[in-house]
Amino acid sequence: MDEITKAVLERGDLAHLALFLWASGASAALVFVLRELSAANRRFNTFVVEIAHLNRLFRSKD
Template identity: 75%
Template structure:
């Protein structure tokens, strides 16, 4: 990676390197956010199904 950075700096393509790093960081952040959202969605679905289970238990008691 050090050689790649040196080559890019020598050619004057620092803007392209900065854009690549920004795009990589933004993409990684998007992937992380989507994973967290999927995990939160699974937890919420488990919560809702437990509430539905409790409602059925209380209906049977009546």
Template identity: 75%
Template sequence: MDTLTKTVAERGDLAHLALFLWASGASTLLAWSLRELSTANRRFNDFVKEIAALNQLFQRRDK
């Protein structure tokens, strides 16, 4: 019975380690994705602001 308990305990620790590594990797990937999405959103917002400024410039020019 002692060897059976030892085997289960060793495999359990390995499973917990694998689960921790998977969860850490998934969390890191999520954080990286959100950071990249935020950066892309900021760049798109800057682009839209520049287009709006250009449109205002052309509207003032036509008047």
């Protein structure tokens, strides 16, 4: 990685390096957010299923 950075800096493409680093960071953040959103969706689905189970349990006692 050091050789790539050195070659980019020697050619004066610092803007391209900055853009690449920004895009990489943004992509990593997107992957993290999507993973967390998926986990939250699974937790919410489990919660709704448990509430439905409790509703069936209490309804059957009447």
